[in-house]
Amino acid sequence: MIPHRDDDPTRRPVLVESNDFHEVTEIIAGPTETPLTRNWVLLLMLSGSFMCLMVGLFGYLFWEGTGVWGVNMPVAWGFAIVNFVWWIGIGHAGTLISAILFLFRQRWRTAINRFSEAMTIFAVMCAGVFPAFHVGRVWVVYYIFPLPNQMEAWPNTRSPLFWDVFAVSTYFTVSLLFWYMGLIPDLATMRDRATTKVRRFILSIFSLGWRGAARHWQNYERAYLILAAISTPLVLSVHSIVSFDFATSKVPGWHTTIFPPYFVAGAVFSGFAMVSTLLIIAREVFGFKKVVRLHHIENMNKFMLLTGTIVGYAYAMEIFVAWYSGNIYERYAFWNRALGEYWWSYWAMITCNVISPQFFWFKWVRRNLVFTFILTIFINIGMWFERFVIVITLHADFLPSSWGYYRPTWVDWWTYIGTFGMFFTFFLLFLKFLPQLAIAEVKAVMPESNPHFHPHDKGH
Amino acid sequence: MPSLNLDPKRAAENAKAPWKSLEELAGSAEFKDFASHEFPEGADTMGTDISRRRFMQVMGAGMAFAGVTSLSGCKGIRRPEQHILPYNQMPERMVPGVPQFYATTYTLGGDAVGLLVEAHEGRPTKVEGNPSHPASLGATSKQHQASILDLYNPERSQVVLKGGKTSSWEAFWNEANPVFEALKANGGEGLRFVSGYTASPSFRAVREHALRTFPKAKWVAYEAVSRDNVTAGMYALTGKAAEPLYRFAKAKRVLSVDCDFLEAEAFNLVYSRDFAQGRNPDAGRDGMNRLYVIESGFSVTGGAADHRLRVKPSAVPFALIALARELQSRGLSVPGFGADLGALPGNAEGISSAWIKALADDLIKHRGESVIAVGKYQPAAVHALGQALNYSLGNLGKTVEWKVSSVHALNASGDAPESGLESLRALAADLDAGRVSALVVLDANPVYASPADLALGSKIASAKFSVHLGGEVDETGALTGWHLPLSHFLETWSDGQALDGTTSVAQPLVSPLYDTLDAAEVLAHISGYPQTTSHEIVRAYWAGKSGLGFDAAWRKWLHDGVIAVGGAADAGYSPAPALASLLRSLPAPAQGVELIFREDARLLDGRFANNAWLQEAPDPVTKLTWDNALLVGPKLGESLGIAPYLLNKDATGTTLADYRKRPMVRVTVNGASLEVAAWILPGMAEDTALLHLGFGRVHVGKVGEEAGFNAFALANSASPFAASGVKLEKIDRLYSLACTQDHWSLMGRPIVRTGDLAEYLEDPKEFASEEKWNEHPAEQSLWDEKVRGTYDFSQGMQWGMVIDLNSCSGCNACLVACQSENNIPTVGKEQVLRGREMHWLRLDRYFTGDVEDPQLEFQPMGCQQCENAPCEEVCPVGATVHSHEGLNDMVYNRCVGTRYCSNNCPFKVRRFNFFNYNNKHTETEKMRMNPDVTVRFRGVMEKCTYCVQRIQRARITAKNAGSERIADGAVTPACGQACPSGSIVFGDINDPQSRVAKLKAHPRNYGLLKELNIKPRTTYLARVRNPNPALASQEKAA
């Protein structure tokens, strides 16, 4: 599926420091067959308990009402939407890597795509719970879907929230299918290595009887290509539509056309940050040094540098436009962001999102895991603050008489923390039971995979 | 007597499962019992199929929930078996589902106002003003609106208590009768009656009879905040206990000396209407009135002023004296005062002589068409002087009338009207001396509402036999031997006489919900009055007055709600010799910080402390709810070291970083001291602190407890409303104050548009125009707005509203009226602190100009019914969409609660049910609900709908009569109906003849946020001030 090296313009050095297909299989599939480690179980229990906390808090919310959160008038959206946008943003790297980099023939993506696709799916799950539960009457949330009913009433398809439902659910479904399809051959590999009956049985079911036939590979590659092709506009559309939740409104500070590109850039930014955060850990813990190599990390850092700078440009442009428009409400909205009640969140955002990625101009920083790790953490925090800053803009809009303040309650905080529990629960399960890299793809980008490969020109 | 509402268990169940309570309701034996026995024959309401249905209606949102669960198909929830309980005999003229209106009278503190009360199948649900009653003219105050809440208040007293234990009337009479027999025998030696001032002629008759029966008994008529000073001043001037009535409609120049005639004074409803009439800028330079205000605090009248002079409390009289001197120096003779004025101490500092001169000029220029109004807190001398000036300026009989007051009918004989405070002091002394054997308190709470130094509470015990008749077990009722439950005014017959002499009958809407009596009835029992039930008492009294054809007359009175308009005798000018000494008795202007006490704008003297609507209604000026606070100006605040907490952002006008915690101050005065939360109020006089009365009650229901601080604890009977030599010190404690508007600056935004009369007359068109106020051009629509399917706003009836900022006084009556009409819940202090108050209609208040001496702007802000409504486009389920008549419909049962509509509402007038605020209601409280409006469930957005239920009622009535059009004025939203100044006009903007259409064409008319192209249906008339050019130029100079 990865085009032949000869038509790869970038002529990268080979991906894996190995020339033996079996060794690759061992490296990747091996860990999934070892017995559970104590640390892993402890971690799972920890994250699991946080997930339960989240579930419990949503139950509490359901029983008592939205009032258990800090939302009020005028700030009718609070942490729920902040977290939603943040998670969904994080969920953008996966599809981007598997789709766009694929189309751009970036074969190094193979080192990280499986991993980041998994992350995407779990992040979108975390995102999804918020819009579902933040509504006042969860039990009638089905009103939003265009279902025939005895009232002969239909949803308002002009509402950004209606678009949102479609965008997020589509994105989740497509990412999931994409991910699973990539897994099929690897599951087959694991099936054929399986030692126990049970394991083999389960893997046989999920690998759907894959036989690696050339005719299958042909359709498979075509499917993969088309999915990549449609996922590219999809991944761009999703965060654009999420940004419409704000951009189509009248609220000063929201009502701006710059939102879609700036949200997409921000999403990629935070997505990559989260990927490398997790990848750096996994790389150390599971010893993929042979596969996930420094220049992969470096590439991602370059991406963060780029997107981070775009985001910074967007911040500047927002302010310029607000001033240039001569609209007093817009002007005040931005004045207020930077110097008003919530100035600290604005400057936290600027520091983390605009300043910190600039360190990636230096090669040694880009190639230094410790620095990279710290910076990615900063970026994750910064992107959360970006969404906070945007949502909180509500507290001072047109009529000074209606201005108010927002303060999260303990429920807000612990629900947010709980979603991490959910994320890591699924992530740990993934790390343990599924191949963390696409075995077939890794093999396919090894020079040995080329039928016209001759040992003497190995690695040029 | 089944007590439906005292069952906490039931309430708790409801709280847990609001929808379940429907079945409980329909099923409960208690309820059926209630339905069939609670009321005698016709008055039975709860039993009809109708009120059954409507009763369900109020639980609408709850049913919405059931409706959803019904998808599960579970039989029980799907169709709770409901019963239809028809009448045995149908009451005459009752059409189920069609509300009936009855005229009645509300009396308070010696004044009476005529009301119309709306009843649904016998349940009173809403109070309106009676247009044909001269003290109402169709308007109501917030207290009138909220009075309905007390009727259904589950905490009102319902049974006779002896020493706090449940007892019975029988037991009471068994014990009381011998006592009073004995007293009859000794002529009532040692018997004391305590009551408030009464405006009821029939009650006065009973009272006189009682005093004849017990000649040696004393009657203590006491109001914490009374008009004694007024009558005393008038007595000095006219030799009669009299009241000045002002005709502001005719007045071109008005001077208010600490007189809050737009809200706090008697007759304020009429005054607001008249003042608004005289305030018409289109009447030209000399047509529009001009208001000068001299005050120490900041009242809504001060907010309406063209020129406001801030003067320390003790200096206020001297400002008037200075004016009198000035007028004298211009050859105006002030009979009776001539000599003394010269002899008096010179101007107090802080009184600008330029200001006084300009004022004097203005008054001289407008002899016979000016008014000098003096506030009830001012000493008698000031009243005397003020009215004398009215006389000298030739206003008497033109803009001012002096009417003999009937409030003090006790001593109409001609001797000086006795002061309530003095008679209370006498009572205290008698109690001390053990001269009181029997104490009968009729609907009064002197223990709480009297200066601390009288220490009545500790003395009551010395009366062997003490009774308290009241609507709640208050501070007094808790101390007396017996407590008797009082009937609500909607449950009993009475009558009233307004200050202008207008008499009217008060008829009940329901028979008493509980086993209660009213004051006249109890007094009649005690004194052996020929009639014993309120109905007989009132009828007999008026039968005696009317004589022949009484029955016909009676029926007419009940129908009109008025017996005779006016009729109070004029009091002529005949200065008493004592007049001169009056002025000399005035204390000299004091140094240092002064403290004044004022009746709270909502709770008055505390009698409404347990009324949730009033507790949550923001104070008109401070916007504080659920509390009072020590109000000080920024400068004083600075010196106390509390300002930084409150004005740290005055650049943007934000009041507070942490908006919940306010600093506290220890106030020490008259030897008493109190720790109160402090609040910085721009516009207070220098070195002046103000604390409102009526808060900090101890024996009060759940609503009122822990609300605010008891100002009476600081008051001294020597001068109950002002104290000098006050010591204020900041203590390091913080206190949560729930303010509904954290921000007081307009930020230079063209929201409230005001200007001077001169500018207006110069170019009316330009005065409020977008060009002048809004340099940013309006956004263009992406669409051809003609293409709207079947929706064409040029066709049919199109509803719109105009609010005149020029006459709105900011009194908040509309807000409470809206709450009553639309079943709006109160949420409590905690939720208000979180910014979750539910009022559909706010009164925005802004300060403009200098922080020390600002001007006050009010702006009623409800849903603006935008034609291009931002809220609609973002709702994913179409729960808020447009109607063919241009209404922004809100469909509660479709709402899923994404709250996006509120985010996108530029006016933030939408309200969200963050919790199930409506599930705490007991069965009796539910009776209060307006059956035409769905009660909203948790998680649902709600907002103003222009009272669409009234529009629909009018439409159906019109259609049944075969007409398509609803006549102009046939629909008035609750806010417009309550508004005393008639500032809110509603109607069909497509009908060129309608009032609203005419106003929309007015040059002062403007809509908010035009640049958003939202086309609001509610527009405002810009405010015009009429400053005195002479002063204006100086102010510019300064």
Place this chain on the structure above:
Amino acid sequence: MSSSAAPRVFGVLAEFKTPADVYHAAEKVRDAGYKKWDVHSPFPIHGIERAMGIGDSKLGWIAFFCAATGAFGGFGLQYWIHKHAYPLLIAGKPMIALPAYVPVTFEPGILFTAFGCILGMLALNGLPRFYHALFKSRNFAKATDDGFFISIESRDPKFALDSARALLEAAGGKNIEVLED
């Protein structure tokens, strides 16, 4: 598939060591004119379909059809709701506000395409299929690890056990097995 009493031969399976070997072997089998045969590898071998002489994949058409259905469905739904089913005036916009319909036209298009791709791919490949004769070969497990195989099926008209085996041997096939169905 037929289920005759006597187990009949499914075909011949031969293993090759490298992609290059299997590539060249495939060319030979192609030239020998076989139709019902296939190459099995742990990853797609570049250009193998040329070596096998098989045509292009049909998947594109399926995807396109699904995309069209989704997009038209999405737009149609919105149009129908606001034009016919529930024509309410919202924010003063006309009933048909095209720009607002773009997202929900686009997203279903994508969604349907994705399903079309995956399900189409499975359908074309005849998956899921849990039983297959090849799974009987222990050696075949390498096909998902580092082994490269060619299987010639008995269904092929030109199929003859000896000639097929000979051909594979000649092509350098190792561990040649005859598999029963």
Place this chain on the structure above:
Amino acid sequence: MVFPKWTNKIPVILLASVVFFICFVVFAFAYWGSPKNYVVGYQPVQPIAFSHQLHAGQMGMDCRYCHYNVERGRHAGVPPTETCLNCHKIVKTDSPEIKKLVSYHEKGLPVPWVRVHKLADFAYFDHSAHVNKGVSCVECHGRIDQMTEVRIEKPLSMGWCLDCHRNPASHIRDRAKITDLAWKPDGDPAQLGREFMKLYNVNPRTDCSTCHR
């Protein structure tokens, strides 16, 4: 592990059953979930066996004799007990049912009729508005005059209301005939209805606030 041959059928079977299941769910909602099923036919037992079939049907009493507010108020209203006694002071006084009625009356207790027709509480239906525009009782209540025990005949769902509010013609008749439940128009009801719509200028609204406040 090698799977037996037959397992290759599983996917097909699975696919088929999923398709079937989806169809079933849709059908289940459309049928059991619809008010046509769970509203229509509700027929509680009343405390007194009052027969509309006898009074309105056989004896041909006009609906408005008992439900006399139907043209004036929102609610048609259930008659006060005394209305029944107008006749039953004399008629059939010995019948046990009438005895029940009388005993209620004497005790001063209301007759606890069980409610049959009920809209959601946030839906505001006004009888007078409909009846005065020529909408007959039968349109919503069915042939009450043939029911011994009253039952619901129409779905009373929002969609059902809207259907009529959108094209009312065939549901409008001469005012004089509204209580004549058996009445059938000669000729096209819609045609006739359109004439009466002009006459009474009937223009039903479909704004939300028409029914929801």
